[in-house]
Structure formats: C-alpha cells, structure tokens
Amino acid sequence: MRREGxxxxxxxxxxxxxxxxxxxxxxxxxxxxxxxxxxxxxxLAASVDLHRSVAYRLVRTLEDHRxxxxxxxxxxxxxxxxxxLAASVxxxxQAAALPELTRLAARARATxxxxxxxxxxxxxxxxxxxxxxxxxxxxxxGSRHPVDRGAPGLALLAGARQRAGERPEVxxxxxxxxxxxxxxxxxxxxxxxxxxxxxxxxxxxxxSVAVVFLADTADLAExxxxxxxxxxxxxxxxx
Numbered sequence: 349m350r351r352e353g354x355x356x357x358x359x360x361x362x363x364x365x366x367x368x369x370x371x372x373x374x375x376x377x378x379x380x381x382x383x384x385x386x387x388x389x390x391x392l393a394a395s396v397d398l399h400r401s402v403a404y405r406l407v408r409t410l411e412d413h414r415x416x417x418x419x420x421x422x423x424x425x426x427x428x429x430x431x432x433l434a435a436s437v438x439x440x441x442q443a444a445a446l447p448e449l450t451r452l453a454a455r456a457r458a459t460x461x462x463x464x465x466x467x468x469x470x471x472x473x474x475x476x477x478x479x480x481x482x483x484x485x486x487x488x489x490g491s492r493h494p495v496d497r498g499a500p501g502l503a504l505l506a507g508a509r510q511r512a513g514e515r516p517e518v519x520x521x522x523x524x525x526x527x528x529x530x531x532x533x534x535x536x537x538x539x540x541x542x543x544x545x546x547x548x549x550x551x552x553x554x555x556s557v558a559v560v561f562l563a564d565t566a567d568l569a570e571x572x573x574x575x576x577x578x579x580x581x582x583x584x585x586x587x
Contacts, residue, residue: 372398373406380407380416381430381490386423430490441544441555442474444585449476449557452578456571458561460578461487463500463541464554469493470501473555485537485560499539500558502527507543507553526572527556530563538563540571542579546586557582 375396380387393403407424410416414429445462453460453476461475472491478484495501496515505514506521521527526542533539541558557578559571 369406372396372402373410376403376406377410377415380410380424381426381488383425386419386421386425388423392424441582441586445544445555445557445582446474446476448578448581448585449474452476452557452559452574453478454480456559456561456566456574457484458559458566458571459485459487460557460559461500462582463504463556463558465495465501465504466492468495470495470498470504470556472500485562487560493533497529498533499527499529499541500556502529503541503543503556503558504553507545507556524572525576528568528572536563537561538566538568540568540575542572542575544579544582544586546583554586555582 376392376398379392379395383391389404389407390400392407393400396403398406407416411418411424411427414427415433416424417427418424441464442462449460449462457478457480459475459477461472463470463472465471469492472487472489474489475487477486493501495504496518499521502515502517502521503526505511505518506527510519510522517527517529521543526540528538528540530538537560539558539560541556543553544555544557546552546554557575559566559575
C-alpha cells in the first residue's frame with residue numbers, strides 16, 4: 349500500500365505579478381500538482397479563474413517543457429520536468445543526503461526525505477521510499493508546508509537560534525535532538541525529523557532529515573535515534 353503525502357503549494361505572496369502570463373502559468377502548474385492526480389482542463393481553468401482557451405494554451409506550453417503530462421484520457425498531471433527542477437535545488441545538500449536517506453528509508457521501513465527552509469515554509473527537496481515494509485507514504489519533492497507545523501519544519505527551527513514566541517515543541521526538539529509531530533500536516537500521519545546543522549548546534553541549519561509513516565505504526569524514540577544519526581552523517585558528508 350502506498351499513500352500519497354502532501355503536494356506542492358504556492359508561497360503566499362500578495363504582490364502584483366510582474367508578468368501576468370507567467371503568473372497564470374505557474375498558478376496552473378500549482379493547481380495540477382495540488383490535485384493529487386490527473387485533473388480535467390475545465391476543472392483547472394475554473395480553479396485559477398481562467399477561460400478554458402487561455403488555460404489550454406498555457407497548459408500546452410507547460411507540456412512542451414515537460415512540466416505537465418497529458419494522460420491518455422486527456423487529463424493533466426505533473427510531468428518529469430518537475431522532478432528535474434526539484435533535483436537542482438540545494439544540490440550539494442541533496443548529493444550528501446541521498447545515500448543516507450536511502451539507508452534511513454531501509455532501516456526505518458518508512459519514507460525518508462530531506463526538507464529545507466524557504467521563507468516561512470519547509471520544502472521537501474528529496475525523498476526515498478523504503479524497498480520493503482508495510483504501508484508507506486509517498487512524499488513528493490516540492491511538497492511544502494508551514495515551517496512551524498510538522499516535524500521537518502520544527503527540526504529546521506530547532507537547528508536555529510532560539511527565538512521568542514517559538515512553540516514548546518521546538519525547544520523540546522532542540523533539547524533531545526529531534527522533533528516529532530502527529531497529524532499536523534496530514535491527518536493520520538506521524539513524522540520524526542532531525543536538523544542538519546553546520547558549525548555547532550546553534551550554527552547554520554541547512555536542512556532536516558525526516559521519516560513519515562502511518563500513525564501508531566512505529567517507535568518514535570527508535571526513529572528519533574535513526575534520524576539524528578542520519579543528520580550527523582549528512583553533516584559529515586558536507587564537511
């Protein structure tokens with residue numbers, strides 16, 4: 349069994365776009381990734397308040413660049429080009445993390461992933477699903493959620509200097525070395541994560557390594573030890 353995790357969502361930005369055409373195309377692309385599966389053009393157009401003919405031209409352009417793929421029944425889904433773009437983000441950290449994520453996924457028997465901070469969001473830039481094990485969660489690169497929600501984001505905050513008003517869970521994660529969360533991003537899922545930091549615990553945090561799994565199916569302390577070990581290995585690889 350494979351359960352889908354969160355998908356990409358746009359950053360909150362109330363500014364007027366510099367290019368209306370580009371803005372429309374990006375909003376369509378986000379709507380496609382947010383759909384969680386193939387979606388009809390009419391639904392897409394309505395979701396971003398565009399005329400169907402305008403949406404069609406934009407989606408065809410996205411398709412030309414492999415950012416969108418048209419299915420056999422004429423609906424649209426994310427294309428392979430998105431994975432290529434995601435792979436170019438934080439490349440040095442990803443290169444160091446991928447072998448460790450692969451080991452972590454196998455040992456934890458759960459999906460392992462790397463998240464980085466982007467403004468007020470935690471964004472997944474690499475993920476590895478376990479080769480064997482029980483039901484697991486698919487966590488797509490490009491998935492994002494508020495940095496103060498969910499173990500990956502809490503770990504990113506814990507790897508930085510303490511700030512006034514931070515959640516108690518951040519202080520707890522800083523104390524024990526890893527963060528946990530349950531149902532904060534998606535109901536029914538739990539996550540455990542540890543920050544990858546340079547220059548000491550209060551130095552620069554470059555990301556967080558995490559595992560995500562169905563609630564009540566794993567030992568949190570055991571997984572906590574694994575993600576802390578993995579974060580240390582990634583940090584050593586970056587040195």
